[in-house]
Amino acid sequence: MAPPEENNLSKLLTSSVSGTSFLIAIQVFSRLFTFVANQLVLHTLSPAILGVATQLELYLISILYFSRESIRVAIQKQPLELHFDAHTAKKKQNDATKAPSSGDAARQSALSSQTVVNMSYLSLGLGIPLALTFAGFYVxxxxxxxxxxxxxxxxVAITAVSSLLELSVEPIFAAVQQHMLYKKRAAVEMSAALVKxxxxxGCFTWASWTGYxxxxxxxxxxxxxxxxxxxFGYIQVTRDVRKQWRFSLLLSRLKSRDQSRYVADTFSCRLLSLSANSFFQSIIKHILTQGDAIILAAMTSLEDQGIYSLACNYGGLVARLLFQPIEESSRILFSSLLNSSESTTSTKAINAAKAHLVDILRGYxxxxxxxxxxxxxxxxQMLNALGGHRWGSPVVTSLVSLYCYYIPFLAFNGIIEAFVSGAATPSELRTQTGWMGVFxxxxxxxxxxxxxxAHLGAHGLVYANIVNMAVRILWGIHFIRSYMLRNSIKMPWAEFGLRPYTYVAGVGMSLxxxxxxxxxxxIREILKSGAVATGYALLV
Incomplete structure (x- = not known):
């Protein structure tokens, strides 16, 4: 029989793979719906309207990010299930004759779920003043x-209401994430993306037909x-889960007569501390992530903003479809394996986290x-087929082509920061916040x-983003290598590098x-380019 630790690691890795599959499915279907809808309206949509829509989306993202990101990171970084398991194991070790009953385990699980739900209401509390403040600013x-x-x-008013409605499901979302109900989450979010x-x-089609x-x-x-x-979707799909795990979606007082109440209270304080540390970091990170949109809104015309938005939507499609789900599921896995709430982390857990990281780095x-x-x-060729001659101008084409060089930086930075988020202690998170200021x-x-x-316009923003990602990647790699050395684990550069022949083939194809x-x-040129791409892919 395998040791309990190995069983836990196997369970975590299996859950991570399953979760990644569902998260990728969410992104694929939601982006597919959005992509098809955009293609249907793109030929009648002016760059100026698309530029204003980009600002509206930035407004929504800013409210959601500042309200919920730090709390989500804190909950993911300190999985309650692991904390209660560690507490129970310690009690077992101190008194082998007092094994916890199934009722104790059920109460601990209910307390953990209720604690997460209660904490998530902070997102709505932060969101209300933020939505009002940002709405006044935007108007x-x-x-x-x-x-x-x-x-x-x-x-703007409708978007503010939308943000508060989305924040109101954070307690349900937190419970779904805690119990790794990725299938239910995929069903809800894909349905929401389809409706959107x-x-x-439908609105743009009606307006085009009526001339309104x-x-x-x-x-x-x-x-x-x-x-x-x-x-509506989250309330429906979690009905059975609430009965099974015995927690409420409303703010509820934690009631317990045993030591698990003390554990829950202690953990709530720890979550608040981690949320506070993550909040200040999220401010800087949001500026770094949305800095290009902020600068564009302040310094360029609406037409330029619309063209850059199109370039980001096409150029970043792979990043949103593939990288974001992998980063999200990996952050949860790293947080579970490298739980900094424990005094020590096992070598097997660190090696499992390292193997997962190396595999993804090699894949990227x-x-x-x-x-x-x-x-x-x-x-x-792609822009000419998708956007027509109106959007296939040399400016848009060159911008999307340049964005291709930015995609790998997005990929590597995402997975590296996911590892840092899972491994860093609160003091190291504060240090990272300082470095974020430097970035x-x-x-x-x-x-x-x-x-x-240099007067490079939107092209200059892509170059600036590449510089930004490059310095963040270098710092993240330095942190990871230092973390491994502290735990007597080596991580040479060659371990996640490619074969020399791959680099030679890449340089040769570029030239x-x-x-x-x-x-x-x-048609002949399209077939020719397809044959070249297929041959090179098989060679690599």
């Missing part, structure tokens, strides 16, 4: 070109329908070997240089395609 200080967009003010896409597409100008109202209605579907390396040589040269300064300096000095030039748009 009062909007540029004249933006404020004159049809239905702009009512769209149908509403946006509705501005950005369809995007706001899409956000509202998405939030309403989340609320293979992806980079394909994207970097092929992506920039295949983009013109913000690097990004600001790079953006100023590429925008003001060959540069010499050949851009592919045409005819």
């Amino acid at each position: 009062r200080f909007a540029a004249e070109e933006v404020s004159q967009t049809p239905f702009y003010r009512i769209s 896409s149908l509403v946006v597409c 100008t509705i501005g950005i109202l369809p995007f706001a209605l899409g956000h509202l329908c998405y939030s309403c579907t989340l609320v 390396g293979m992806m980079s070997a394909l994207v970097l040589p092929l992506g920039p040269h295949l983009v013109p 913000s300064a690097c990004f600001a300096f790079a953006a100023y240089f590429f925008l003001r000095v 060959g395609l540069t010499w050949h030039g851009a592919f045409g748009f005819g």
Whole structure:
């Protein structure tokens, strides 16, 4: 019979793989719905309207991120199940004759779920003042070109309501995440994405048929329908779960007569401390993540914002479909394996986390070997087929081509920061927050240089983002290697590198395609480019 520790590791790894599959499914289907809807309205949508819609989405993302991100990170970093298991194991070790009964385990599980639910209500408490503050800012200080967009003010108000509705499901979401109910989450979020896409597409189609100008109202209605579907869906799918684990979705006092009440109270204090540490870090991280959108909104025209938004949507499609689910599930896995609440972490758990990290880094390396040589040269054909001649201009084409070089940086930074989030202690998180300030300064300096000095426009923002990701990746690798050395585990660079022949093939393909030039748009050129890409992929 395998030791309990190995069984736990196996269970965690299996859950992580299953969770990643469902999270990828969420992204694939939701982005597929969004992509199809965008393609249906893109030919009738002006870059200026798309630019205002980008600002509206930034408004929504900012409210959600500042309200819930730090609390989510704290809950993921300290899984309650592991904490209660450790407490029970310690009691077993001190008194082998007093094994916990099934009733004790059920009460501990109910307390853990209720603690997570209660903590998640902080997101709604933070969201209400943030939504009101940001709404006033977006209405009062909007540029004249933006404020004159049809239905702009009512769209801001609808989006504020949407954000609060989405935050109201955080207690349910936290319980779903804690019990790893990824299948139920996938069903709800895919349904919400479908409803949102149908509403946006339907509104623009109706406006096109009737000749009515509705501005950005369809995007706001899409956000509202998405939030309403989340609320209804999560309540329905967790009905049986609430009965099974015996917790309430409302704020409830923790009632218990045994020591588990003390454990829950102690853990609540720890979650509050971690949330406070993560909140200040999330502010800087949000600026780094959404810095390009903020700078664009402040320094460029609506048309430029719309073109850059299109480039990010197409260029970052792979990042949202694949990288984001892997990063999210890996963060949960790393937090479980490298639980910093315990005094010591087993070598087997660290080796399991290292193996998972190395496998993903090698996979991202293979992806980079394909994207970097092929992506920039295949983009013109893709844009011509998807967006038509209106969006297939040389400016958009060159911007999306440049974005292909940014994708690998997004991938590596995401998984490295997921490991850091799971392994770092509260003091190390505060140190990382300080370094995030340095990264913000690097990004600001790079953006100023590429925008003001070099006058590269939206292209300069892509270069600035690459610089930003590069310094964050270097710091993250340094942290990981230091963490491994502290635990007497070596992690050489060659362990997650590719074979030399792969690098040679990549450089050769890049030089060959540069010499050949851009592919045409005819059937023969499309078949030719497809044959080249397939042959190179098989070679790699």
